[in-house]
Amino acid sequence: MRFTSQTSSDGVIEQLFTLPFTLGEIPGVLWTPDGTAGTRPLILMGHGGGQHKKAPGIVARARRFAAECGFAVAAIDAPAHGDRPRTKEHNRLIGEMRNRMQTGGDVAPVLAEFHTLLANQSVPEWRAVLDAVQELDHVGAYPVGYWGMSLGCGLGIPFIAAEPRIRAAVLGLNGAETSAEAAAQITVPVEFLVQWDDERVPRAASLALFDLFASAEKTLHANPGKHAEVPMFELDSSLRFFTRHLS
Amino acid sequence: MRFTSQTSSDGVIEQLFTLPFTLGEIPGVLWTPDGTAGTRPLILMGHGGGQHKKAPGIVARARRFAAECGFAVAAIDAPAHGDRPRTKEHNRLIGEMRNRMQTGGDVAPVLAEFHTLLANQSVPEWRAVLDAVQELDHVGAYPVGYWGMSLGCGLGIPFIAAEPRIRAAVLGLNGAETSAEAAAQITVPVEFLVQWDDERVPRAASLALFDLFASAEKTLHANPGKHAEVPMFELDSSLRFFTRHLS
Numbered sequence: 001m002r003f004t005s006q007t008s009s010d011g012v013i014e015q016l017f018t019l020p021f022t023l024g025e026i027p028g029v030l031w032t033p034d035g036t037a038g039t040r041p042l043i044l045m046g047h048g049g050g051q052h053k054k055a056p057g058i059v060a061r062a063r064r065f066a067a068e069c070g071f072a073v074a075a076i077d078a079p080a081h082g083d084r085p086r087t088k089e090h091n092r093l094i095g096e097m098r099n100r101m102q103t104g105g106d107v108a109p110v111l112a113e114f115h116t117l118l119a120n121q122s123v124p125e126w127r128a129v130l131d132a133v134q135e136l137d138h139v140g141a142y143p144v145g146y147w148g149m150s151l152g153c154g155l156g157i158p159f160i161a162a163e164p165r166i167r168a169a170v171l172g173l174n175g176a177e178t179s180a181e182a183a184a185q186i187t188v189p190v191e192f193l194v195q196w197d198d199e200r201v202p203r204a205a206s207l208a209l210f211d212l213f214a215s216a217e218k219t220l221h222a223n224p225g226k227h228a229e230v231p232m233f234e235l236d237s238s239l240r241f242f243t244r245h246l247s
Numbered sequence: 248m249r250f251t252s253q254t255s256s257d258g259v260i261e262q263l264f265t266l267p268f269t270l271g272e273i274p275g276v277l278w279t280p281d282g283t284a285g286t287r288p289l290i291l292m293g294h295g296g297g298q299h300k301k302a303p304g305i306v307a308r309a310r311r312f313a314a315e316c317g318f319a320v321a322a323i324d325a326p327a328h329g330d331r332p333r334t335k336e337h338n339r340l341i342g343e344m345r346n347r348m349q350t351g352g353d354v355a356p357v358l359a360e361f362h363t364l365l366a367n368q369s370v371p372e373w374r375a376v377l378d379a380v381q382e383l384d385h386v387g388a389y390p391v392g393y394w395g396m397s398l399g400c401g402l403g404i405p406f407i408a409a410e411p412r413i414r415a416a417v418l419g420l421n422g423a424e425t426s427a428e429a430a431a432q433i434t435v436p437v438e439f440l441v442q443w444d445d446e447r448v449p450r451a452a453s454l455a456l457f458d459l460f461a462s463a464e465k466t467l468h469a470n471p472g473k474h475a476e477v478p479m480f481e482l483d484s485s486l487r488f489f490t491r492h493l494s
Contacts, residue, residue: 194467196458196467210469211443216471217471217478218470218471219468219469219470219478219480220441220443220467220468220469220470221466221467221468222457222466222467222469223465223466223467224463224464224465231464231466233466233491236487237484240483244480
């Protein structure tokens with residue numbers, strides 16, 4: 001794991017890193033509260049489709065997790081996103097999705113194929129990042145949470161199902177198409193966000209995914225509005241959810 | 248308004264009262280934080296069917312609203328509940344509901360008829376109680392919230408629709424059968440609780456009621472479990488919801 005830059009503002013240190021993995025590198029970012037040593041809960045954040053590790057919604061949440069809760073937070077570019085290379089297969093599926101969006105075709109099956117392709121790559125990458133980050137003196141081995149919406153939910157579900165270090169998850173804006181089998185293996189507490197007027201994820205698919213989680217404690221929060229219009233008070237709720245389950 | 252008893256414990260004063268109304272009296276209870284003068288937000292709490300103004304779930308929540316948020320809280324016995332008399336019509340409908348529960352019949356239409364009957368009586372009663380309580384020196388005229396589950400939701404919806412002093416509501420455990428028209432007139436922020444495995448309220452009826460509220464801010468919280476198994480962390484959420492909207 002190699003740190004390439006470090007900045008500090010408003011009590012939060014932000015470190016960009018790259019982690020060598022198989023034939024390439026995983027680019028990531030780590031936020032930690034400034035001036036406090038020792039181990040702490042870690043939140044792994046999975047960005048949405050078309051976004052990247054420093055998308056505004058990721059940065060804003062990560063800084064609050066670090067500043068208000070004292071958590072460490074890590075985000076990485078998902079495969080084919082941000083600074084990651086795209087394969088021919090990535091480009092073919094992205095082109096097909098764009099084409100169907102423009103012509104009013106059915107995007108869902110192509111999106112499901114894309115998510116499945118990325119998840120096969122993403123799960124071992126997240127495990128490698130978690131191994132590396134937990135070895136850092138200012139993070140350490142402590143209970144871990146996962147936060148991911150949309151693509152970050154789709155890639156997070158098989159990761160959470162496979163990774164016992166994850167103890168709680170905030171997920172949402174995704175349906176049951178791609179990750180049904182893994183969802184049914186998740187037993188940790190889940191807070192699941194649904195946008196009631198989501199133009200990308202059918203309401204029934206969201207409710208079906210919530211149904212699948214095997215968690216004894218799972219709570220669904222639905223709010224009016226489109227895919228990208230999650231209200232900011234849900235961030236307050238996420239903060240409290242992780243504090244309750246990781247601290 | 249006549250106070251009949253006063254006790255104080257753990258920083259909360261509990262006062263029982265009766266309010267003369269038309270031909271009878273409304274029995275109620277008022278909780279306020281001990282030792283702080285002046286006006287404060289008021290929460291009106293509507294109990295569930297078969298319960299009363301001092302049911303354990305009401306008292307536990309009221310005391311936390313008063314102690315932790317500094318709110319005043321009032322609850323009354325709904326018509327035909329607690330210390331209130333029952334008419335022949337009340338008894339007929341209650342008997343019919345019990346009968347259908349025992350024989351596996353369809354309770355929903357009888358319950359809807361019972362709720363409608365009680366709501367006609369309950370709305371003017373709640374308004375009289377609100378008038379009286381807001382005249383007290385230790386409550387005063389300040390924004391008001393309404394909390395009600397099950398019957399307390401069914402009776403609360405027409406009250407909130409009719410009463411502009413109510414600025415925020417936590418509702419739930421009820422479907423769209425009895426209160427659809429009034430629900431569509433509600434525009435204040437609503438936090439709406441659904442039990443995912445509710446044995447009394449069909450999931451689709453709950454979601455349909457949530458859909459009806461005209462509020463720009465409405466949020467649905469669904470949790471696994473039966474009708475009476477709302478998790479306690481939802482009380483924390485209610486506290487924050489009312490604090491956000493009334494303080």
